[in-house]
Amino acid sequence: xxxxxxxxxxxxxxxxxxxxxxxxxxxxxxxxxxxxxxxxxxxxxxxxxxxxxxxxxxxxxxxxxxxxxxxxxxxxxxxxxxxxxxxxxxxxxxxxxxxxxxxxxxxxxxxxxxxxxxxxxxxxxxxxxxxxxxxxxxxxxxxxxxxxxxxxxxxxxxxxxxxxx
Numbered sequence: 473x474x475x476x477x478x479x480x481x482x483x484x485x486x487x488x489x490x491x492x493x494x495x496x497x498x499x500x501x502x503x504x505x506x507x508x509x510x511x512x513x514x515x516x517x518x519x520x521x522x523x524x525x526x527x528x529x530x531x532x533x534x535x536x537x538x539x540x541x542x543x544x545x546x547x548x549x550x551x552x553x554x555x556x557x558x559x560x561x562x563x564x565x566x567x568x569x570x571x572x573x574x575x576x577x578x579x580x581x582x583x584x585x586x587x588x589x590x591x592x593x594x595x596x597x598x599x600x601x602x603x604x605x606x607x608x609x610x611x612x613x614x615x616x617x618x619x620x621x622x623x624x625x626x627x628x629x630x631x632x633x634x635x636x637x
Contacts, residue, residue, distance in 0.1 A: 487611075498588070506581055512553075513581055515544040516570065519554060520578045524567035526559075553577055 476482045480489075499510035508516075518530045527545050531538040545568055548554040553574030559565035570578060593601045 483611075498585070501584065502581055505584065506577065508577065508581060509544075509547075511540060511544045512547055515541055516548060516553065516574065516578050517582070519548075519568055519570055520575070520582075523569040524557070525569075526565055526567060530568075548574065 479485050495510055498513070502508045502510060502513050514534060515530055518533050519525055522529060522533070527538060527541050530545070531541045534541065545554065545556070549556060552571055554568055554570055556566045556568050559567050596604065
């Protein structure tokens, strides 16, 4: 395998560009067809698969900012697609579930997402889809290990100095 000549040749840049392109498509499609933003859809899809769930759990699954998740949850609540109830076992936690209209919206968008998935996988050579998915899983596990290493490592001196200022 050849060495990257510039940053756009790096695997991370290629994956990011592909992800951004997918996101642009989905964001425009879901906004135009359903009046749903991509962040709202991503949060809704996690609620549907894990309900009842919490904003913290959604944030963990999506590996994203809790504030971003909170705004999306608030929009889904305001639009009547989700409800929030107190957890009977822990009053500090709020459980989020989809309402009937939320489930209908989720199912409609999921049908579009599944068609897009079939189209994308059909663009790959025979047998490549399973290899790609297995490879992405392996890359995700390695990225998770790399992130955990950063969490375990002591902060470098320059990071400590900038926090004091």
